[in-house]
Amino acid sequence: MSFVPDLFIGQVISNDQLMKIFRCGRQGGMRRSLKTNTLVLITDYTDDTYLDAKPDKDDNYVWKYCGMGDNGDQNIDYKHNKTLYESNKNNEDLHLFKKEAPNSYEYIGKVLLIGEPKRIKDPNKNRKLLIFPLEPVGNTQDITDFLNNIGFKILLKEEIIDGSTNYLAAKKYDAILKLMVANKVDTLIGSDGWFFNSKGYFYNQYSKDGWGKIQDIEDKKNLFIGQNKYINPYFSASLVYSEQDNSNNMEDENKMGKFRLRTLNFKSYNVNYKIDFYNKDQELSGKGKFYTTLILGPNGTGKSIVLSTIQKIFLDMYLLSISRKENHAKDIEYELIYTIGENKFKLLKENGKPTFYKNDLKVSLKEIVLPKRVISCAFNIEDRFSTTSAKVLEEYQYLGLKNKKFKYLLENLTSNIIDAVLTDNKFLNDLKNVTEFLGFGPELKIRLPFKGNNSLEDMRNNNYVTKLLTNANEKSIVAADIIAFWKKYRTYNLVDPNNKTINYIENGLEIFFDFSRSADYEEMYEDFDEIKKQIKLGVFRIPDIEMKKNGKWFSIEGSSSGEFQYMSTMINILTKIKSKSLILIDEPETSLHPNWQYKYMSVLDKIFKEYNECQFVMATHSHFMVSDLKNESSSLIELKSKSNELVISKNINESVYGRSAEDILYEVFNMPTSRNYYIGKDLDEVLQAISLDRVNDDIRDKAHKLFSMINYLKESDPLKELIMVIYKKVTDIV
Incomplete structure (x- = not known):
C-alpha cells in the first residue's frame, strides 16, 4: 500500500516538517526514504544550479524536473536519476514540492514520470542536463475496478471492448478518456506500473517504447499490449477475470489477521505429496504468537522439496500479480490452501493453468491476498530455493548461500543491516534480542578497511578516483561525490571524534550503531547509500562486523560457525520480515551446539514476538528443537513414504515441549538409544x-512401534531378537 502523507495540495511546510513526514534526509533536491518507499522531489526556484522550469500552456502544463549532477553531463544511471527513471517499474512513489523562498516547501502532490527524459544544453555550463517530465496523478482508480464499475454493456457499446475477443481496444482511447472525465478519474493505474491519465500519457512495460502520449503514437495498441491478461476483467483468460464483480467486497488486507498454511498437495519428480500443516483439532490461533511448523522425516522423504515448492508457488503468484511471467513452479501441478484471518484461499494449478479460490468461491488473482513476504533461509550451498534478485521483487527474499562466497555473505549482511536501520525503527530493538541470547551488548560496529593500497589521500584525489571508476565501468557514481564524502567525514572526525555514527579510522571507515538511537539514523540515507555503492565499487576489503562481548569488541568473522550461522540468519530475517510473512528455514540446526538447538524455539519466540501474524516452517533433524516446541503455537508433522510414488504427512498431536532427548528420539523419531x-x-x-x-x-x-525400530539396531544386538519374538507373539494373539 502506498504511503499517503498528511498533506493537502498547496500546503506549505518547513524543511523539518518535510523530513518528519517523509522520514527522509535534510538536504538535496531528490531525497529517498526506505521507510515510506518514496522519492521526494524538490523543484527549487531559489537556486539556479538546476534548470527546473515551471509548467506552461505550451507544454500541456507538464512539470519539467532537472536531474542530479553538478559536474559534467548528467547521467541517467547516476544516484536518484536512476531511481526516478525506474520509478514506474519499481513502484516508487514520487512526491513533488516547489521551493520559492527559504525553508518554504509547497506540496504539489504525488506525480508520475510520463516519458523519456530530454537532454538539453545547460545555459550556465558546457554540459547537458536531463529534464524529467512529471505529471500529478490527481484522483486515481485501479483500471480493473474502473472497467468493472463502467460495466460490460457500456464498454461494448463504446467499442472499448472488442465484441469478438473481449480484448480492450486501444483505438478507442478517446472513449476511455471521456469516461474518465465523466467519472472524475485523473489517472488509471494497473499492476507493474501501468498507468493512463486524462491527458493521454501512459506507461506500459510491454509496449515498444514503454511510455508516451497515446495521441502522438501511431500504433495505439501500445496502450494495452500484453496487459489484457493482467487488467481486463472481461477477458476469460485474464488473471483478474471473475464471473461476478467482487471489487466492492474486497477487504483491507492489513486488517485481515494472521497468515497460516493449511494443506499442500503437489506432484514432483513423479512423486505425489499430500501435506497437512496443522492439527485439525487445533485452532491455529497461536494465542498471540507467530505460528511454527516443524517438518520431520528420514532423508529422501522430501522435506526440502516441500519447502522449496511452497516458495516457488508464492514466488510465481507475486510475479503474476505484477504482470510478470511465472516460471518457478511451471512444471508442478499443485493445490495450496492457506488462511489469512477468517478467509481461506486456495491456489490451484491443473493442466498448466492456475485458478484461484477465496472461501471456496472461484475468484480472480486480484482478489487473492498473498503473504506480505516469503523469506527462504538455508545454510547449505546446495539448497533448493530460488535465488530471484530482490531488485526484481521485494516480496520474495532469498537468504541462502547458493553460489556465494564468504565475502558476499558479509557484504550482503552489511547492506541488509544498513537498509533495515533506514527502513524500520524496530529493527535495532529486535536485534537486541539476538545479541542478548548470544551474550553480546546492544551495540554494533561495521568496519570497512580500504582494499589493497587505497588510502584516505587516494580517495580525495580526483585522478585516482576517476581511474577507479573507469576500471569498474561504474556510471552511478561520480568522482566528485566520493571525494566530497571523504572530505566531509574526515572534517567531522577532526571536529568531534567521539560522537559520530560514521567515522574515519586509519585506512578505512567505521559505522557505529547504538540500538537505543534508531530514530537518529533515518536522515542519513544519502551517506549510507554512498557507502553501499563504494562497497560494490571495491573501495573496501571484506567488511568486519563487530559486537561487544564482556566489554570488549568481538569480530563475528572470528566466531564459531554456529555463532556466525545463527547470528547472520537471525539478523537477515529481522532485516526482511514484515507482518503476515512466511519464513521457510531448511535445517536451522546446522552447526549449532545442542544447547542452542534446545533453546532455539524459545529464543525465536522472543526475537519475533511482535510478528504474531507470521508463520515459520522449518525442516529439521534436531530432536532438541522438537523438545522446545510449544503445542499451543505450533504443529509437528512427519513425512512418510507410503510408496515410491506417494509421500504423506502425519501430525504428531501429543505435546513434546520440555520432554527429554531420549523420549523425543524414541517417541517422535522412532530412534532407539542405548539403555x-x-x-x-x-x-x-x-x-x-x-x-x-x-x-x-x-x-x-x-x-x-518397537518393531519399527529394528532397522536401527545392529544384528548382534540381543534387543533386536527379543523385539522380533515379542512382535510375533503379540500379532499371533487375536
Missing part, C-alpha cells in the same frame, strides 16, 4: 500383557 528408559518401559508393559493374557490394541500399537 533408553522409554524402550524399557514399553517392553515391560508388552511382556506383562503377554504373560497376563491382556493384549489389547494399545499393547499392539506399542509392539508395532
Whole structure:
C-alpha cells in the first residue's frame, strides 16, 4: 500500500516538517526514504544550479524536473536519476514540492514520470542536463475496478471492448478518456506500473517504447499490449477475470489477521505429496504468537522439496500479480490452501493453468491476498530455493548461500543491516534480542578497511578516483561525490571524534550503531547509500562486523560457525520480515551446539514476538528443537513414504515441549538409544500383557512401534531378537 502523507495540495511546510513526514534526509533536491518507499522531489526556484522550469500552456502544463549532477553531463544511471527513471517499474512513489523562498516547501502532490527524459544544453555550463517530465496523478482508480464499475454493456457499446475477443481496444482511447472525465478519474493505474491519465500519457512495460502520449503514437495498441491478461476483467483468460464483480467486497488486507498454511498437495519428480500443516483439532490461533511448523522425516522423504515448492508457488503468484511471467513452479501441478484471518484461499494449478479460490468461491488473482513476504533461509550451498534478485521483487527474499562466497555473505549482511536501520525503527530493538541470547551488548560496529593500497589521500584525489571508476565501468557514481564524502567525514572526525555514527579510522571507515538511537539514523540515507555503492565499487576489503562481548569488541568473522550461522540468519530475517510473512528455514540446526538447538524455539519466540501474524516452517533433524516446541503455537508433522510414488504427512498431536532427548528420539523419531528408559518401559508393559493374557490394541500399537525400530539396531544386538519374538507373539494373539 502506498504511503499517503498528511498533506493537502498547496500546503506549505518547513524543511523539518518535510523530513518528519517523509522520514527522509535534510538536504538535496531528490531525497529517498526506505521507510515510506518514496522519492521526494524538490523543484527549487531559489537556486539556479538546476534548470527546473515551471509548467506552461505550451507544454500541456507538464512539470519539467532537472536531474542530479553538478559536474559534467548528467547521467541517467547516476544516484536518484536512476531511481526516478525506474520509478514506474519499481513502484516508487514520487512526491513533488516547489521551493520559492527559504525553508518554504509547497506540496504539489504525488506525480508520475510520463516519458523519456530530454537532454538539453545547460545555459550556465558546457554540459547537458536531463529534464524529467512529471505529471500529478490527481484522483486515481485501479483500471480493473474502473472497467468493472463502467460495466460490460457500456464498454461494448463504446467499442472499448472488442465484441469478438473481449480484448480492450486501444483505438478507442478517446472513449476511455471521456469516461474518465465523466467519472472524475485523473489517472488509471494497473499492476507493474501501468498507468493512463486524462491527458493521454501512459506507461506500459510491454509496449515498444514503454511510455508516451497515446495521441502522438501511431500504433495505439501500445496502450494495452500484453496487459489484457493482467487488467481486463472481461477477458476469460485474464488473471483478474471473475464471473461476478467482487471489487466492492474486497477487504483491507492489513486488517485481515494472521497468515497460516493449511494443506499442500503437489506432484514432483513423479512423486505425489499430500501435506497437512496443522492439527485439525487445533485452532491455529497461536494465542498471540507467530505460528511454527516443524517438518520431520528420514532423508529422501522430501522435506526440502516441500519447502522449496511452497516458495516457488508464492514466488510465481507475486510475479503474476505484477504482470510478470511465472516460471518457478511451471512444471508442478499443485493445490495450496492457506488462511489469512477468517478467509481461506486456495491456489490451484491443473493442466498448466492456475485458478484461484477465496472461501471456496472461484475468484480472480486480484482478489487473492498473498503473504506480505516469503523469506527462504538455508545454510547449505546446495539448497533448493530460488535465488530471484530482490531488485526484481521485494516480496520474495532469498537468504541462502547458493553460489556465494564468504565475502558476499558479509557484504550482503552489511547492506541488509544498513537498509533495515533506514527502513524500520524496530529493527535495532529486535536485534537486541539476538545479541542478548548470544551474550553480546546492544551495540554494533561495521568496519570497512580500504582494499589493497587505497588510502584516505587516494580517495580525495580526483585522478585516482576517476581511474577507479573507469576500471569498474561504474556510471552511478561520480568522482566528485566520493571525494566530497571523504572530505566531509574526515572534517567531522577532526571536529568531534567521539560522537559520530560514521567515522574515519586509519585506512578505512567505521559505522557505529547504538540500538537505543534508531530514530537518529533515518536522515542519513544519502551517506549510507554512498557507502553501499563504494562497497560494490571495491573501495573496501571484506567488511568486519563487530559486537561487544564482556566489554570488549568481538569480530563475528572470528566466531564459531554456529555463532556466525545463527547470528547472520537471525539478523537477515529481522532485516526482511514484515507482518503476515512466511519464513521457510531448511535445517536451522546446522552447526549449532545442542544447547542452542534446545533453546532455539524459545529464543525465536522472543526475537519475533511482535510478528504474531507470521508463520515459520522449518525442516529439521534436531530432536532438541522438537523438545522446545510449544503445542499451543505450533504443529509437528512427519513425512512418510507410503510408496515410491506417494509421500504423506502425519501430525504428531501429543505435546513434546520440555520432554527429554531420549523420549523425543524414541517417541517422535522412532530412534532407539542405548539403555533408553522409554524402550524399557514399553517392553515391560508388552511382556506383562503377554504373560497376563491382556493384549489389547494399545499393547499392539506399542509392539508395532518397537518393531519399527529394528532397522536401527545392529544384528548382534540381543534387543533386536527379543523385539522380533515379542512382535510375533503379540500379532499371533487375536
